[in-house]
Amino acid sequence: MNFELTEEQQMLQDTLRRFLADRYDSSVRNGILDSDLGYSPDIWRQLAELGVIGALFTEDQGGFGGSGIDIATVFEELGRAGVVEPMLDTAIIGGGLIAALGDDAQMPLVEFVIAGETHLALAHGEAGARYDLDHVATRAEERDGDILLSGRKAVVVNAEAADYLIVSARDSGSVTSQEGISLFLVPRDAAGVTLVGYPLVGGGRAAEVALDGVRLPATARLGASGAGYTALNERLAAAHVALSAEALGAMESATALTRDYLMTRKQFGRAIGTFQALQHRFADLMVEMEQARSVVILAAGHLEDSAPTRDLNTAAARNLIGRVGRLVAEDTIQLHGGIAMTQEYELAHFAKRILMTDHRFGDADYHLERFVALSSAAA
Amino acid sequence: MDLNYTKEEIAFREEVREFLAESLPSELAAKVRAGEELTKADQERWHAILNARGWLAPNWPVEYGGCGWDAVRRHIFEEECALAGTPRIVPFGLAMLGPVLMQFGSDEQKAHYLPRILNGDDWWCQGYSEPGAGSDLASVRTRAVRDGDHYIVNGQKTWTTLGQHANMIFCLVRTDPDVKQQAGISFLLVDMNTPGVEVRPITLLDGTPEVNEVFFDDVKVSVENLVGEENKGWTYAKYLLTHERTNIAGVGFSRAGLAAVKRIARQEMAGGRPLIENPYFAARLAQVEIDLMAMATTNLRIISRAASGQAPGVESSMLKVKGTAIRQEINNLARHAAGPFAMPFVSEALEGDNNSIGPDYARPVTRQYLNNRKLSIFGGSNEIQRGIIAKTMLAGGAR
Numbered sequence: 001m002n003f004e005l006t007e008e009q010q011m012l013q014d015t016l017r018r019f020l021a022d023r024y025d026s027s028v029r030n031g032i033l034d035s036d037l038g039y040s041p042d043i044w045r046q047l048a049e050l051g052v053i054g055a056l057f058t059e060d061q062g063g064f065g066g067s068g069i070d071i072a073t074v075f076e077e078l079g080r081a082g083v084v085e086p087m088l089d090t091a092i093i094g095g096g097l098i099a100a101l102g103d104d105a106q107m108p109l110v111e112f113v114i115a116g117e118t119h120l121a122l123a124h125g126e127a128g129a130r131y132d133l134d135h136v137a138t139r140a141e142e143r144d145g146d147i148l149l150s151g152r153k154a155v156v157v158n159a160e161a162a163d164y165l166i167v168s169a170r171d172s173g174s175v176t177s178q179e180g181i182s183l184f185l186v187p188r189d190a191a192g193v194t195l196v197g198y199p200l201v202g203g204g205r206a207a208e209v210a211l212d213g214v215r216l217p218a219t220a221r222l223g224a225s226g227a228g229y230t231a232l233n234e235r236l237a238a239a240h241v242a243l244s245a246e247a248l249g250a251m252e253s254a255t256a257l258t259r260d261y262l263m264t265r266k267q268f269g270r271a272i273g274t275f276q277a278l279q280h281r282f283a284d285l286m287v288e289m290e291q292a293r294s295v296v297i298l299a300a301g302h303l304e305d306s307a308p309t310r311d312l313n314t315a316a317a318r319n320l321i322g323r324v325g326r327l328v329a330e331d332t333i334q335l336h337g338g339i340a341m342t343q344e345y346e347l348a349h350f351a352k353r354i355l356m357t358d359h360r361f362g363d364a365d366y367h368l369e370r371f372v373a374l375s376s377a378a379a
Numbered sequence: 380m381d382l383n384y385t386k387e388e389i390a391f392r393e394e395v396r397e398f399l400a401e402s403l404p405s406e407l408a409a410k411v412r413a414g415e416e417l418t419k420a421d422q423e424r425w426h427a428i429l430n431a432r433g434w435l436a437p438n439w440p441v442e443y444g445g446c447g448w449d450a451v452r453r454h455i456f457e458e459e460c461a462l463a464g465t466p467r468i469v470p471f472g473l474a475m476l477g478p479v480l481m482q483f484g485s486d487e488q489k490a491h492y493l494p495r496i497l498n499g500d501d502w503w504c505q506g507y508s509e510p511g512a513g514s515d516l517a518s519v520r521t522r523a524v525r526d527g528d529h530y531i532v533n534g535q536k537t538w539t540t541l542g543q544h545a546n547m548i549f550c551l552v553r554t555d556p557d558v559k560q561q562a563g564i565s566f567l568l569v570d571m572n573t574p575g576v577e578v579r580p581i582t583l584l585d586g587t588p589e590v591n592e593v594f595f596d597d598v599k600v601s602v603e604n605l606v607g608e609e610n611k612g613w614t615y616a617k618y619l620l621t622h623e624r625t626n627i628a629g630v631g632f633s634r635a636g637l638a639a640v641k642r643i644a645r646q647e648m649a650g651g652r653p654l655i656e657n658p659y660f661a662a663r664l665a666q667v668e669i670d671l672m673a674m675a676t677t678n679l680r681i682i683s684r685a686a687s688g689q690a691p692g693v694e695s696s697m698l699k700v701k702g703t704a705i706r707q708e709i710n711n712l713a714r715h716a717a718g719p720f721a722m723p724f725v726s727e728a729l730e731g732d733n734n735s736i737g738p739d740y741a742r743p744v745t746r747q748y749l750n751n752r753k754l755s756i757f758g759g760s761n762e763i764q765r766g767i768i769a770k771t772m773l774a775g776g777a778r
Contacts, residue, residue: 001388001451002381003680009380069380263773279769280762286772287697294676295669301382316669323666371669372661379641 003297009073012055012065016074019050020081026346029082029203033349038205039085039161047085048116056091061099062111068303071238072245072296079249082349084203086119086158092242094120096235097166097183101223106185109164121162123153123186123209124232131362133232134178138211140169147221149184149192149214157360159207160197162188167211168232171225181228184220191215202356203349234307236361240314241299244321247357248296251325254332254350255285261336281331288324295320308378315371322364325354384451392455399463402428411464412639414743416587419544423499425466430497436473443481443489444497450682454630461631462638469541472496472503476549479566479619483607492568506536506550506569506593507616514763516551517560517613521595523552523567525602525609530554530567532575532598538757542578542591546571555610566612568604575599585749586724620759627695627758628678628702633671636709640664643716643740654716667708674701693771696764703754703761710748717741 005013023043032040047053055070057063065071071092078087095113098106098120112118129135138151149169159165165186173180186193192214195207223231262273262282272278299317302310329351333340340347358364384392407421429435437453439445448456468474477496480489495501512518521534532552542548548569555563569576575598580588607615644655644664654660681694714721720737721744736742755761 001384001679001683003683005380259773273769273773276766279773280765282773283700283765283768286768287700290677290694290697291670291673291701294673294680297380297680298382298672298676301380313672316672319666320669320673368662368665368669369658372658372665375665375668376655376661 005069005073008065009069012051012070013073013077015050016052016077017080019046020077020083024081024083026082026349029084029349030344032084033199033203037161038199038203043083044085045116047087048114053087053091053095053116054114056087057095057099057110057114062114068238068241068300071241071303072300075242075245076249076252076296079246079251079353080253082203082250082253082346082353084353086121086161086204088239088242088246089121089158090119090162092238093122093235094162094164094166096238097122097222097231098185100235101183101227101231103219105219106222109185118163119158119161121156121158121165121188123156123159123165123167123211125154125156126152127154129154131366132176133236134181134229135176136168136170136181136228137175138167138169140171140182140184143215145218147184147216147218149186149211149216151211153209153211155206156195156209157200157204157206159188159195159209160205164188165193165209166222167209168228169211178229180226181232182225183222183228183231184216185222186211186214186216186220200356202353237303237310237314239361240318241296241303243357243360244296244299244314244317247321247325247354248292250350250354250357251289251292251328254328254347254354255289257347257350258282258285258332258335261339265336278335281335285328285331288327292321292324292328308374312371312374312378315367315374318362318367319364319371322358322367325357326364329354384455388451388455391452392459395456395459396463398432398434399459399465402432403463403465404428407466408464411466413739414747417466419502422466422469422544423502426468426499429468430499435468435497436477438474439477440481443477443493451679453626454679454682457626458631458634461635464635469502471505471540471545471549472501472547475505475619476503479549479606479615482618483566483615485606487603488568488606501547502541502545503547503549504539504542504545504571504591504593506539506548508536508538510535510537510592514760516616517564519551519553519560519564521550521552522556523554523565523600525554528602530600530602530605532567532569532595532600534595536593536595537581537590539578539591539593540589542571542593543580543588548576548593549606551612551616554612558610561613563610564612564616565609566606566615567600568606569595569598569600573598573600583750584752585746587746587750589750621695628674628698629706629754630671630675630678630702633674633702633706633709636706636713637664637668637671639740640709640713640716643713643744646738646740647716647718660712660716664712667705667712670701670708671705674698674705677701693768696759696767696771699758700761700764700768706754707748707751710744710751713744714748717744721745 052074054063055065055074058066091113095110099110109118126137141148149167165188167184167186168181170180171182192212194210197205197207199205263271265272295317298313302313332347333351339345407425426435434446436445437448437456441447473496480492507516509520523530523532548571550567550569551564552567553563554565575596577594579592581590581592582588645653647654649657678698720741723736725736
């Protein structure tokens, strides 16, 4: 047993942490949050140059990492700095899906992603689907050798910045069948694609996407017909590791801010951190942070294992991170008091980022239900 | 990072399993599983079996007859013992006094007492707590007054676990009442057969006489029984407490407890289906199982960091708070899983003489639940631990 990072991972962590500490302070971040794009192309280019995107892909895929621990290492640092750039959507999900399913003509997109030149978005969720991965009403029809896509996609994160949308649509089957779901690479500016964009509470942007008879060549298909559900399920395991690690990093920053505040803020002539009522709440946060750190290690360390082990651990991680994340967000605000209610104070962003993690690809309850199903299947 | 055990550690686990399969008497395992109370003879029998294999003192160095295992091996051993349902190793001589004597005792004390602990000649109990002291251990009032080559001891200890079995007690006594609390304490070894020592049982809320009051009335103790120096006892007491906390996380107990809850919930029927399929029950069970997965990993992280068996500091406070909360929640789930048959208070049922009331698995659940309320109180209450955590972490230290 060994809980140490490899030398390469340690270097990656150090480099990324230093870079973000230098270049991504709260004024930079607030500028990005207020911008029309919702992310910084300049920061994105520098992250690519540092090799951060490449660290999320295996050597076979053109990167130099790609393990669960690599992913967790990168995302913990992104979370610690409150980074809103679309690393999850473009690299882990978008790039990961193409790397897993792409044909020779599509594969070069992975290189462009690693180089920081291409953005991607997953257009999968729909109104009424909540977190159900198999709920796809969007239809794909064959028309004279072409494909016609029609449907509505909801809260498509990073859609406006994306060069391609990875759209899930049905070749066959009922709206909630796992069978018959396929994926398609759709240029964002294709005729019939309409975006209504908006900013997100936790930073970054998303869009409601309308697909009105979008006509695509057969070569736009990503992976085999009907392979969409399995491919999404596989790839989301990595997304769960990334989301959990990112939330952990943000939680570390939120608790660090709180520690400093408890020791400097004075009330009744004493640092408020000397009051037992606040000390015990802070102690509970520290205990739960160790739980959070451990569960991220479990999810990351088991990402390459068999599907049942992998999924049990990611479900556990998302459930625990959802619960502890809420505790950290709410209690760090409470321990600060009024100052934490302001948008200007840095904690606001971390708290919102942590809380919104629990709305992507399933919340704590969703993953608890998943954990129960996976455990009883294993029993 | 590698979440797997090394080949050597896996082989060691296998060796422990084989030993337990061969050497753990099935009637002892059955008693532990059923939550029945173990007699003094049961405990001594298991100690003797471990001692014969040389595995009674995992935390002792080899030169004193211990195993000399590192933290990971000790953890594996404890986990396998809990899963197999062995009696607990009674900690007072082995885990508590032994390390103190090795560190601070005289050569005569080491030569005399350490082998007797291993061989079961002495059963030690702990004379720390006093009436009214609670978690404030340093407020020792039991007095020891020097009289030639003896001390005369007067006072009272309480919460003395399994003191009814013991022939020896190690005590914190006040030898100087005129200095700061911590500075006037000495560490004294007392033969409980000395005139003036009286043990009275305290019946706990679960009906068991697990703890006792111990009274000292002009008890004459030779100065040879002083450990280390007079008035330095607080240092030794704190050293002992760090050893008391080495298995504080109780991962093995929680795993065994969780397995027991699942066994009950598979047999109990609710609405025509096994309770374990009830979504509300399943959710509560899953949540504590997830908490345990994380806590076990925290435990392993701390263990792998604690090179050379060094006792960790603030981390053990964290493990105590979380580990005890998890164990108590598992006890709570077991109690609820048993349904109405958690109610009968039948002490004979615990002894296995009464088979007519409810299913076997229901008999110990309430007693265990009640008994384990102690987990968050003893060894420094969880509130004391939170104070330690906050003060350490707010000082900016630890990690």
